Every structure is written in C-alpha cells, then in structure tokens.
Amino acid sequence: MSSLPSQLTERVMSVTGIDPEMRPATKPQFGHFQSNVAMRLAKTEGKPPREVAAGIVEKLELDDLCEPLEIAGPGFINFRIKSEVLASTASELMADPNVGIVQADQPQTVVIDYSAPNAAKQMHVGHLRSTIIGDCFNRVLTAQGHTVIPQNHIGDWGRQFGMLVEQTLDEGLDPAELDLAGAEELYKRANAHLKADEAFADRARERVVKLQAGDEQTLKIWQTLVDISKRGFDATYRRMNVLLQPKDYAGESMYNAMLPKVCDDLEARGIAKVDAGALAVFVDGYEAPAIIRNSQGGYGYDVTDVAALRYRVGELHANRLIYVVGSEQTHHFKLIFGVCRKAGYLPEEVRAEHVGYGMVLGTDGKKFSTREGTAVHLDDLLDEAEAQAAPNIALAAIKYADLSSGLQKDYTFDAERMTATTGDTGPYLQYAHARICQIMRRAEAEQIVVPEAISVLDEPAEQQLALLLSRFGEVVAEVGESLQPHKLCTYLYELAGAYSSFYEQCPVLKSEGEVRASRLALCQATRTVLDKGLGLLGIDAPERM
Known part of the structure; x- marks a missing residue:
C-alpha cells in the first residue's frame, strides 16, 4: 500500500x-x-x-x-x-495482515551481527544497546519480508581461556558445577593469578597452545565454560524478550579453522604481504594496515572478522551485512570492509554497514558503572528498572529510551524518568494502547459492533489521526533502509498524541449512529498500528495497565 x-x-x-x-x-x-x-x-x-x-x-x-x-x-x-480517501486508507490497515508495511519487491538475506558478549563473563551495560538495536533491526527487516540471519559473535576463543582452564585445574574445580556468575568469579581469580605469578602466566600461555592444538582435556573444560556462558546469556535474552536463539551463536571459535586458509589465500594472491614479520593488508586511505597474522604467527580480531564476513557472504549468501557494534569500532569495520572488497570477499552488490552507537550514561552524566568503576551487569540494570515498574513496563522503558534517541548519541539511564507513563517514554505508548483496549472492551460490553471500515471523518482531529495512520508503512520502510529506529519511535509518539487529541475532541461511545461506529473503527485501526509498531521495537503492547 x-x-x-x-x-x-x-x-x-x-x-x-x-x-x-x-x-x-x-x-x-x-x-x-x-x-x-x-x-x-x-x-x-x-x-x-x-x-x-x-x-x-x-x-x-x-x-x-x-x-x-x-x-x-x-x-x-x-x-x-479528501476525507473519504483518508477513511479508505486508514480502513485498509485493519484488513491488511501486514498493517501497511510494504513487502520487499526483492527480498534479501540479511545477516545482523549483534549482542556478542564474552564467554565466562556476565553480560553488562555495554551489551545492552547492541542487543536492543540489533533485535529491532531483526524485527523490522523480517516484517518487510527479508530473511534475517542473526549472528551472535560471542568471544569464546583466545588467550583468556588459557588462564581460565589453567586456574580450573589449579583449583581442582569441576567447571560443570558453576553458573555464569561463578564462571565470572573464576575469571577474576585467574586474571589476578596471572598478574601475580609469572610461572602461572607461562602455564596459561602453554595452555592456549594446547587449546588451539585440540588437547582433549583442555577442550572439554573450554566447552563446559562456553556452555555455562550460553545458558546464562539465554536466560538474559528471555528476560529481555529479544529474538536471539541458541542457533544464532556464531562465536570466534567457529572461524578458528578458517584463519590459516584466509591467510594463505590473501598471501597467494598478493593481497596480503609480510611487513615487519607480520602478514598485513594495506588498504588505500588507511595509514595502518589490517594485521592478518602477527609476527609470532598468532591471529587477532582483524582476520577473524575477515573470515566471518567471507563466511557470511559465501556460505550464508548474505545480500546485506549489518554490524551493530559500538561507535569506537567504526575505523576497524571500515578497514575490514576495505580488506574484503579488495580480496573479493565482499562483492560490490553486497551492502555492508556498521551501525555504531553511543554510551549509556548515569544520571551524573558519566559512563554508567559501579562505584568501583566496572561495568554494571545487565541483569542489575533490569532489576533497577523493575524496582520502578512491572517487568514488561520496565523493559518498554529501557528499550524505548535506547531506540528513541539517535543511535550515535549517548543517553542517560534514569529508571524513574524512563518508566513514567507521561511524556516521550515507552510506558506512555503502552498506556495509549491500553486506553484504546479499554474503550473497545466497553463497546463490547454495550454490545456495540465495531465495523470493518471507517466511514466518517468530518473533524480535523479525526482526519489528522487517519493521516498519521496512513504513514506507518512509509516510516517502517525508512527504518529498514536507514537503520534509524528513532524515526519509528517519533512516529508512534506522534500517533499516540494525535489519538489523545482525537479522544478529547471527538466523543467515541457518547456519539451515535454512523459517527460512533466510524470512530470505534478509527480506534481499532490506531490500536492495530500501535500494537504492530511497539512489536517492531520489541515492546509489549498490554491491554491493561
């Protein structure tokens, strides 16, 4: 439409x-x-x-x-x-299963890289935005008819596992008895041990070599710690009502076997060259190269991300790649995209985008952290919001506060303000939806039949509401293209405001005949769009509040 x-x-x-x-x-x-x-x-x-x-x-x-x-x-x-055109357009939303969301003429396969916590550590405030933003993109692009493949690129490989496994063996621990909080405490003990004991540090480095070589005992402990981590992450994802599933995990370990092949391919074709002992790819416009293999023969983030991109295009057949990672990684991803374009891993017809985002600030305007300066656990953040409101309302407050400002901007986590049911907040939109549901319940109790079409739009407030309803599909299309969810938030806030004006100026149940029937249909259309729009943001649309 x-x-x-x-x-x-x-x-x-x-x-x-x-x-x-x-x-x-x-x-x-x-x-x-x-x-x-x-x-x-x-x-x-x-x-x-x-x-x-x-x-x-x-x-x-x-x-x-x-x-x-x-x-x-x-x-x-x-x-x-013309009022009859407005009425007809708004009525179509009620009958359309897509509620006016334009379906893609050429559906694409879209790979979205988001959330990406580190194994053996609880998710913290730094993962909040990536998870919420990526989930919104997943919902919007899926609603447009695209095939969305989430990739949760967790940190489940590398040097930290040398010290984790070695500490587990030193303590005689059975890692299967740990939960994620216990694994994080193990990480802290191992890190302190590493700094204090050079002999332990040497053993931890040797343990990394054993891990990479496939040593059975080392791999078993590593796998146990990764499985514990995933169970902890999944519990938080369920609590946050995001779409990520266990099948979406694609951690760093997944690409480990691919790294030597990528290095060999790039070197054989002259794209990567040895520079100061390291294998590097120089990209025009960048002073420093991407390090594909370091001078000690080790692999880092650069080559892992190149291998991941190559896999996503070559094996997952992605037409579009979206990386939802903090703004501080902008240079890194531009360089990786440059390497992959140069290597032919990223054809010109495939779109690759890094969506950066700002920090979460405390009410003091500083980076949100504990008194000790460490990152706040994500579950503690959810607890703080739930101290102010019911879980679904607290979640709406957090998600809307995150998505309603431009992604590049920092935003302030103020649980009391965010959970208010007045002003530009998620709970305000939930309240608007619940208010419409109440009217529809009263109509049902009075046995008033709601028609399938809007027929009368004589009042300016009715026309303005219908006009806004007709724009829903256009706004969703813009978010899918520009990846700026604040535009959907702004639209829904304007829609809720227009509904409030309509409700004040145009009596619904107290009117009569065709006018009452038409106004009830207009309420129903507004309810449908609010429900769908909130759903695209990952926010619950309650019938009562």
Missing part, C-alpha cells in the same frame, strides 16, 4: 520533474501537506513563484485524492486529502 505522501509526490513529480519535498502542513487551515516546489522552479524558469504554482496546479490531476488545491503566500501549494 503506497502512502498518501508517496502518491502525491509521484503525481507532482510527473508534472514538475523534481521532488516536491512534501511537508506536513504547519496549520490545519493550510490543509494536510504543503510544497514549495513552485518557489524552487521559479528561479530556473524566471517567473514569479505564484505564476509557476498556478501552472503546476492546472496540470495536476488529483481529483481522486485531494480537494481543490490552493496557492498560499509567496507560492506554496497546499494539498488537502
């Missing part, structure tokens, strides 16, 4: 040849949309803007969509959508 602004834009462009840049009218007396296209064309045509506007209006055929067009001020063209 093409949105009304899109239909208007197409018609005007067919006459003017340029984008009319439709904008919502600033005041009701100016209609629903305005365009300054005549003022822009006047400069090139050498005519007064109002004369150009008159010429455009004369050629436009919009009788099926709009009331007679008006020219205002220095040359603005005002468009007022």
Whole structure:
C-alpha cells in the first residue's frame, strides 16, 4: 500500500520533474501537506513563484485524492486529502495482515551481527544497546519480508581461556558445577593469578597452545565454560524478550579453522604481504594496515572478522551485512570492509554497514558503572528498572529510551524518568494502547459492533489521526533502509498524541449512529498500528495497565 505522501509526490513529480519535498502542513487551515516546489522552479524558469504554482496546479490531476488545491503566500501549494480517501486508507490497515508495511519487491538475506558478549563473563551495560538495536533491526527487516540471519559473535576463543582452564585445574574445580556468575568469579581469580605469578602466566600461555592444538582435556573444560556462558546469556535474552536463539551463536571459535586458509589465500594472491614479520593488508586511505597474522604467527580480531564476513557472504549468501557494534569500532569495520572488497570477499552488490552507537550514561552524566568503576551487569540494570515498574513496563522503558534517541548519541539511564507513563517514554505508548483496549472492551460490553471500515471523518482531529495512520508503512520502510529506529519511535509518539487529541475532541461511545461506529473503527485501526509498531521495537503492547 503506497502512502498518501508517496502518491502525491509521484503525481507532482510527473508534472514538475523534481521532488516536491512534501511537508506536513504547519496549520490545519493550510490543509494536510504543503510544497514549495513552485518557489524552487521559479528561479530556473524566471517567473514569479505564484505564476509557476498556478501552472503546476492546472496540470495536476488529483481529483481522486485531494480537494481543490490552493496557492498560499509567496507560492506554496497546499494539498488537502479528501476525507473519504483518508477513511479508505486508514480502513485498509485493519484488513491488511501486514498493517501497511510494504513487502520487499526483492527480498534479501540479511545477516545482523549483534549482542556478542564474552564467554565466562556476565553480560553488562555495554551489551545492552547492541542487543536492543540489533533485535529491532531483526524485527523490522523480517516484517518487510527479508530473511534475517542473526549472528551472535560471542568471544569464546583466545588467550583468556588459557588462564581460565589453567586456574580450573589449579583449583581442582569441576567447571560443570558453576553458573555464569561463578564462571565470572573464576575469571577474576585467574586474571589476578596471572598478574601475580609469572610461572602461572607461562602455564596459561602453554595452555592456549594446547587449546588451539585440540588437547582433549583442555577442550572439554573450554566447552563446559562456553556452555555455562550460553545458558546464562539465554536466560538474559528471555528476560529481555529479544529474538536471539541458541542457533544464532556464531562465536570466534567457529572461524578458528578458517584463519590459516584466509591467510594463505590473501598471501597467494598478493593481497596480503609480510611487513615487519607480520602478514598485513594495506588498504588505500588507511595509514595502518589490517594485521592478518602477527609476527609470532598468532591471529587477532582483524582476520577473524575477515573470515566471518567471507563466511557470511559465501556460505550464508548474505545480500546485506549489518554490524551493530559500538561507535569506537567504526575505523576497524571500515578497514575490514576495505580488506574484503579488495580480496573479493565482499562483492560490490553486497551492502555492508556498521551501525555504531553511543554510551549509556548515569544520571551524573558519566559512563554508567559501579562505584568501583566496572561495568554494571545487565541483569542489575533490569532489576533497577523493575524496582520502578512491572517487568514488561520496565523493559518498554529501557528499550524505548535506547531506540528513541539517535543511535550515535549517548543517553542517560534514569529508571524513574524512563518508566513514567507521561511524556516521550515507552510506558506512555503502552498506556495509549491500553486506553484504546479499554474503550473497545466497553463497546463490547454495550454490545456495540465495531465495523470493518471507517466511514466518517468530518473533524480535523479525526482526519489528522487517519493521516498519521496512513504513514506507518512509509516510516517502517525508512527504518529498514536507514537503520534509524528513532524515526519509528517519533512516529508512534506522534500517533499516540494525535489519538489523545482525537479522544478529547471527538466523543467515541457518547456519539451515535454512523459517527460512533466510524470512530470505534478509527480506534481499532490506531490500536492495530500501535500494537504492530511497539512489536517492531520489541515492546509489549498490554491491554491493561
């Protein structure tokens, strides 16, 4: 279903040849949309803007969509959508199983890399944003008909496991008896031991070699610690109501066997060269190269990410790659994409995007951390929000606060403010949905039948609400393209506000006949869009609050 602004834009462009840049009218007396296209064309045509506007209006055929067009001020063209068109468009949302979300003409396979905690450590505030943002992209792109493959690139390989396994053996521990919190305490003890005892540090390094060589005892302890970690992560994901599943784990260990092959391939084709003993790939525009293998023969993040990208394109057949990782990694991913383009692992037709995000701040404006300066555990953060509200409302507060500001910006974690049911918050949107549900329950109790279509939209508040409803599909499409979820948040907040104005100015159950029936249908359409929109943000739409 093409949105009304899109239909208007197409018609005007067919006459003017340029984008009319439709904008919502600033005041009701100016209609629903305005365009300054005549003022822009006047400069090139050498005519007064109002004369150009008159010429455009004369050629436009919009009788099926709009009331007679008006020219205002220095040359603005005002468009007022016919009420029956608004009613029909809003009614379509009620019957459409996709609620106006435009399905992709050419569905893609989209791989999203997000969350990515480290094994043997509890998830902390640093994983909050990646998990919530990636989950939103998963929901939006799936709703558009794309095949989404989440990849949870957990840190489950590398030097830290040398000290973890060695500490386990030193203590005579049975790692299977640990939970994730216990594994994290083991990590802390091992790290302290490593710093204090050079002999232990040597044994830990030797243990890494044994791990990489496939030593049976070492691998068994390693696997146990990874399994414990995954169980802990999965419990938090369920609590957060995100879509990540056990099948989505694709940790660093998964690519371990691929690394030598990647190095051999890049070196054989002359893409990687030995520089100061290390195997490196130089990319135009970057002063420092990507280190594919270090001078000691070890592998790091650069080559692991190259191997992961190669796998995702070659084996998962991704058309689009999205990496939801903190903004501090922007340079790293640009370099990795450059290496992969140069190597042919990332063909030009495959889109690769790094979506960075800012930090979570405390109410003091500083990085959110414990008194000791360490990162706050994610479950403790959820506990803090739940101290202010029920779990589903607390979760709505956290997710909306995260997604409603531009992703690049830092945002303040203020549980009391975020859980308020007034203002620009997740609970406010939940309350708007619950309020509509209450009206529908009262209508059912009074045995009032809700029609399948909206028929009467005489009041400006009714028209404004219907107009906003018609934009839902367009907004979702923009989020899927630009990966800016705050635009969906803004839209839903505006929709809730428009519904509140409608409710105050247009009595629903106290009206009569066709007007009452139409207003109930408008309530139902609003409820449907709010429910769907909140779902795309990963937020519950409760029927009661």
